[in-house]
Amino acid sequence: MIQYIDTHCHLDGEEFAEDREQAIARAKEAGVAQVFVPAIDLKSCQTVLDMCRQYPGYCQSMLGLHPEEVRADWREQLAEIRQVFSAPIGGRGADEISPIAIGEVGLDFYWSREFEQEQLFAFEEQVRWSVETRLPLMIHCRKAQNELVTILKRYAQDLPGGVFHCFTGNEIEARELLQFDGFVLGIGGVLTFKKSHLPEVLPAVVPLERIVLETDAPYMAPVPHRGQRNEPAFVFQVLQRLAEAYGVTDDDVARITTANVHRVFKKL
Numbered sequence: 313m314i315q316y317i318d319t320h321c322h323l324d325g326e327e328f329a330e331d332r333e334q335a336i337a338r339a340k341e342a343g344v345a346q347v348f349v350p351a352i353d354l355k356s357c358q359t360v361l362d363m364c365r366q367y368p369g370y371c372q373s374m375l376g377l378h379p380e381e382v383r384a385d386w387r388e389q390l391a392e393i394r395q396v397f398s399a400p401i402g403g404r405g406a407d408e409i410s411p412i413a414i415g416e417v418g419l420d421f422y423w424s425r426e427f428e429q430e431q432l433f434a435f436e437e438q439v440r441w442s443v444e445t446r447l448p449l450m451i452h453c454r455k456a457q458n459e460l461v462t463i464l465k466r467y468a469q470d471l472p473g474g475v476f477h478c479f480t481g482n483e484i485e486a487r488e489l490l491q492f493d494g495f496v497l498g499i500g501g502v503l504t505f506k507k508s509h510l511p512e513v514l515p516a517v518v519p520l521e522r523i524v525l526e527t528d529a530p531y532m533a534p535v536p537h538r539g540q541r542n543e544p545a546f547v548f549q550v551l552q553r554l555a556e557a558y559g560v561t562d563d564d565v566a567r568i569t570t571a572n573v574h575r576v577f578k579k580l
């Protein structure tokens with residue numbers, strides 16, 4: 313059976329409170345070998361770690377402060393999240409639940425620019441964590457690519473790599489992001505939407521060696537589940553559409569994207 317990885321899934325969310333166990337069973341049955349779960353704030357750093365403790369090895373944690381959660385108190389938030397990072401995570405299987413990446417972090421000026429400056433500072437601080445810890449970045453970016461690229465360029469030589477998650481941009485934006493060595497684009501449900509330009513954009517400028525799969529569940533469910541709650545098993549629809557767009561087999565996409573994941577997330 314072909315195996316592949318969902319690199320971005322909010323499986324700790326309350327959307328999965330009722331049927332998390334079954335969602336994981338369905339994911340395994342569909343061929344999902346692992347699920348990476350990002351935190352969005354201090355509180356979720358705990359829920360993510362607790363959840364990963366329940367599914368050691370299968371669910372992998374990523375810790376960070378999401379741009380939409382950045383407020384006036386971002387310094388305190390970051391100081392506490394940094395504590396979670398550096399405190400030894402005790403107990404059996406401790407190494408298996410310790411974070412594999414810093415995320416999700418980034419910039420989001422789509423909904424509001426109220427905390428624009430704070431977002432810029434908080435993101436840059438977490439980029440420095442990545443340089444220090446050698447953990448890759450799981451990056452969220454919406455309506456802010458220029459600002460994002462400006463910050464990343466300051467650290468480009470020292471960054472260990474990462475994922476530009478939920479990429480939905482054009483060819484120019486894809487090329488600009490791929491200038492960062494060791495970084496890949498996270499491709500999810502949007503690829504399968506009827507009006508998506510990604511099936512043309514990606515093969516034109518992005519080698520498969522620079523792509524990883526994701527669901528971003530519970531959001532962004534792919535066709536034919538569009539509008540429903542997304543779940544990790546649905547990453548298969550993304551894989552299939554990608555194979556179609558690149559004119560390769562499902563197996564090729566599974567093999568290549570999994571190799572890409574292992575290259576970026578060195579701790580695995």
Ligand SMILES: [Zn+2]
Binds near residue numbers: 322528
């Ligand atoms: Zn996310």
